[in-house]
Amino acid sequence: MTAAAAEKRLLGLLGLGVRGRLAVVGVEQVRQAARRGRLALAVIAADASRHSVEKVVPLLRAKGIGTIAGPSAARLGAAVGREAAAAVGIVDKDLADGVRRIAHVESSRTR
Numbered sequence: 001m002t003a004a005a006a007e008k009r010l011l012g013l014l015g016l017g018v019r020g021r022l023a024v025v026g027v028e029q030v031r032q033a034a035r036r037g038r039l040a041l042a043v044i045a046a047d048a049s050r051h052s053v054e055k056v057v058p059l060l061r062a063k064g065i066g067t068i069a070g071p072s073a074a075r076l077g078a079a080v081g082r083e084a085a086a087a088v089g090i091v092d093k094d095l096a097d098g099v100r101r102i103a104h105v106e107s108s109r110t111r
Contacts, residue, residue, distance in 0.1 A: 010102045011079035018080040022092035027052050030089035039089045040096035045073035048086035068103045
């Protein structure tokens with residue numbers, strides 16, 4: 001699978017997840033889901049602001065929630081129906097597993 005195909009597949013899954021209420025969009029929503037123990041995985045935009053990253057990543061680490069570096073905030077946002085999104089949190093375990101598989105395949109190809 002090429003990098004472009006993997007990204008397209010990842011964005012497609014995230015879009016379906018948001019439409020199916022299996023994912024939340026935005027730093028604050030990701031933080032809330034993590035605090036409530038509902039979050040399975042988070043995708044952080046590659047170009048998320050330092051402020052956004054500092055608000056969400058330490059909490060995710062403290063809760064033991066994995067993160068994946070995603071595409072740009074504009075591309076991530078477009079996939080989930082927003083102008084831009086710094087973070088998307090996945091609350092469904094099966095969807096999180098699918099996203100991890102795509103990310104693992106892509107990271108294996110870039111080594």
